[in-house]
Amino acid sequence: MIDLALVIVGLALIAVGVFYDFVGAIGLLRLPNFFTRLHAATAGAIGGAVVPMIGAALVALGADYLGPPRFFLAGAAFASSLLLMVLSQAGSHAIARAAYLSGEASVEPALYDALKKREGEV
Amino acid sequence: MKLETAAKGIMAVRRSLKYWASYLFWRPAMDLESVVTSVLTVLIPIYVTSFLIYVVRVVKGPTLPDRVLAVDSLGYDLAAFMVVLSVLLKSPLMVVCGLALALWIYALDIYVAKFLEAKEMGG
Numbered sequence: 291m292i293d294l295a296l297v298i299v300g301l302a303l304i305a306v307g308v309f310y311d312f313v314g315a316i317g318l319l320r321l322p323n324f325f326t327r328l329h330a331a332t333a334g335a336i337g338g339a340v341v342p343m344i345g346a347a348l349v350a351l352g353a354d355y356l357g358p359p360r361f362f363l364a365g366a367a368f369a370s371s372l373l374l375m376v377l378s379q380a381g382s383h384a385i386a387r388a389a390y391l392s393g394e395a396s397v398e399p400a401l402y403d404a405l406k407k408r409e410g411e412v
Numbered sequence: 413m414k415l416e417t418a419a420k421g422i423m424a425v426r427r428s429l430k431y432w433a434s435y436l437f438w439r440p441a442m443d444l445e446s447v448v449t450s451v452l453t454v455l456i457p458i459y460v461t462s463f464l465i466y467v468v469r470v471v472k473g474p475t476l477p478d479r480v481l482a483v484d485s486l487g488y489d490l491a492a493f494m495v496v497l498s499v500l501l502k503s504p505l506m507v508v509c510g511l512a513l514a515l516w517i518y519a520l521d522i523y524v525a526k527f528l529e530a531k532e533m534g535g
Contacts, residue, residue, distance in 0.1 A: 297444060301451050304496060308458045311489050315462035318469050318485060324477055327469075331485045338462075338485075339492040343510075346495045355445045356502055363504035367495045370511040377514060378488055381521030382481070388525035389477035 296352030303345025310337025324395035328386055335378035343371035452500045459493050480524045487517035 314334020321327045347367040350360045389395040390405065397403055466489070469482040491510035498506040527533055 293444065297448060301448065304452070304455060307492065308455050308462075311462045311492075312458055314485065315465035318482060319465050324475065324481070327478065327481060331481045334462075334485045335488045339488040342492045343495050346492075346499050349448060349499055353444055353448055353499070356499075359504040363495075363498060363507055366504070366507040366511060370491065370495070370507070370514055373511065374488060374491070374514050377518040378484070381484060381518045381525075384525040385477055385480055385484075385521050385528075388528035389475075392528040394528055395475050395477050 293352040293354060296348050300345040300348030300350075300352060303348065304342045307338050307340075307342030307345060310334060310341065311339075314338050322399055323397065324389055325386065325397060328382060332379065332382050335382070336375065339378070340371045340375050343367050343374070347371070449500065452496060456496075456500075459489070459496075462489065463493075476524070477528070480520065484517055484521060487513055487520075491517075 311334055314330050314337070317330025318327050318334065321330055344367070347364040350356060350364040350367065353360060356363070390397075463486065466482050466486040470479055470486065473479040473482055491513045494506045494510035494513070498504055523533065
């Protein structure tokens, strides 16, 4: 019974992750600006990669037919989901900071840019 | 005589109703493996579609950070896809590849960020 519950919850998490992935892909394609695309990309990274990894770990724990290697599969999936939860945010933050400071990406449809150097500032 | 035929007709209708109702509540005997396999088989084309959309942004992206961001998302979702695929294919070997891929994508982020800020690759 607990196996069936684990499998159902895991498959639901994988389905939620696929939804996030698709929405993040559409946002990355359609949004007008680098800094708005960053929002879609991080949503796709957390919702589309971390959530289905946890779901796959639960499915692997619940599915008896996979045999003893399923514990290895579940542990590695859980570890990589924890790793990704930290690394994706750190990496996107670094790339956003670099893109702003180097002036590579424009902030064009912005109403107000709080980080811009004003007159008289160093 | 008339009453008998009417009763026969009613019995026939009831029998046919039961027959169709048994089709209505009919379920195939599904074990765990076929449930997991069929659900993942339905979900995989959506993953592949989103990969194609990411590739469009990688090719189109007007600036370097856009391309790097699209490659980031592609790599993270490819890692998740590898985990799902290893559940589907019943072999735990591909999970390690997903873990290593996530680390490489982070390294790409940091390298490109450093190149953009300092204009040097730096060792």
